[in-house]
Amino acid sequence: MFVTAYESPAAASPGLPERPGVRPATLALTAPHCSRCLLREWCLPAGTPSRVVGCMDKRLSSPRRIRAGESLYREGEPFHFLFEVRSGNLKSSLTPEKGQVRVSAFHMAGELMGLDGLADGRHASTATALEDTEVCAISYPLLAELAQGNALLQGALMQQLSREIVRELQLLVLLGSMTSGKRLAAFLLNLSQRLSARGYSPSEFRMRMSRADIGSYLGLTLETVSRTFSAFQKQGLLDVDQRHIRIVNLAGLASIGNARAPRASRATRATPVNA
Amino acid sequence: MFVTAYESPAAASPGLPERPGVRPATLALTAPHCSRCLLREWCLPAGTPSRVVGCMDKRLSSPRRIRAGESLYREGEPFHFLFEVRSGNLKSSLTPEKGQVRVSAFHMAGELMGLDGLADGRHASTATALEDTEVCAISYPLLAELAQGNALLQGALMQQLSREIVRELQLLVLLGSMTSGKRLAAFLLNLSQRLSARGYSPSEFRMRMSRADIGSYLGLTLETVSRTFSAFQKQGLLDVDQRHIRIVNLAGLASIGNARAPRASRATRATPVNA
């Protein structure tokens, strides 16, 4: 039997962990009433004056519930709000052409969504709940206005945008790495790290997304994802039972694909025929 | 013989074209003396008060030259400046692990670089000049300070960050699309469109990057890139002579890979054996 380490939203309340590793000053926003929000520590930049928090309470944000499978916003819809995940999980996806869907991100509690919408006033992606989910809707115009009067908030917001850029850059690099094992390992390690930062077990959890979603995210077919899970299990790296995952050998998982010869730059030695 | 449609920086001066297609209010910055900068129309948000421009002149930005092959900044270096390309071309690359390099973007005149640095105060990528290049260095602290007093500037800056997110999202989707032809076609179309927005010929130009760079960007080997170029030429889509490209059949190029059947969702009809 698996102990589900990553379960109900409520379970998060007792003592939220420190912020991820990176550095303080995340983003400045939250929930129905920010001053009472459980995630406040996570998302308010350190030192936001309480009068600003108060202001946010009243006008800035409002809660919203999305049922599993429903969408929070869709590609092409006008952009008005950023969303902060309060509980539950979502995915972002794009539809480059009719009939094709690509998952571009998975989101968990405390993460900010919708940042791609302010490029041109329309959402560039679709956000779909992977389970019943609660988010805070944050009015972007109001947020921008507040940021005008608060350099700290402005800085945190820009930093958040930049983080998103870096996140995607990393995914990009990942998709360049050729082997399926490497991709899946990196995916699991990333999940593990994010759960860990939220106070859940880094080694045992329940994934909210399907094999197809994972495949779409990693640029693989669902069959390959499934096979790779099986292979990892056979190698003693994981215990897999449907969406329940137990990481048995974290170090091993982390070193997947490192065996691969770095393919020395071939251009170096040319050995001309007529030497 | 090829007429090089995309050549010296100076050639750009007579009448810069309209801004890309998207919408006004790009970013608010430029060159040695912004008020005289040729790119001003491009990068100042519409309606920036001239006293702000004046302010930028003096303290905000300073020009810098980079020789072909040299780097503007490197992954991990402390982040202080954003850079706007004045002339020339650069690439951005990441080094996920020792000995491996992945190209994440190519930059041309008017484009802003370094946005990934404000996530954590260090550059997340390395910027290398593909030819002799001029950029404006823009002090980020000063820019942020100016943005505090200017909602328009703040908005333009955030928009610029969001654009970068969308750009990467598109690349991400591209790397998911399986065929090499589709990737190269999309790459060429993107180049073409950006050159066109700058007033150069959309159908004839000289690429500044090597096959290896293109391959790294598209997640392909340089051999595959070369072969795909040859294939396109054979199909009458392109004229390729080293880095000189002439697009012969734009529509054809745009519809590459559309023939691929959408792979109907297999789960629909199960035809149980015992039916």
Next chain:
DNA sequence: CGATTAGTTGACTTGGATCAAAATTCGTGG
């Protein structure tokens, strides 16, 4: 408890990676 959806596993095929070598271009200095 049927019916639908999600996941696993097998057999086969293939696109692009790899390995290899030749051809072309380019930079440099005599």
Next chain:
DNA sequence: CCACGAATTTTGATCCAAGTCAACTAATCG
């Protein structure tokens, strides 16, 4: 201006990881 060496690009032959097609099993849900 020409020649030499280095770097870039092209092309060929072979191989393999992942895609595709297919059938089966396990979970989930009205």
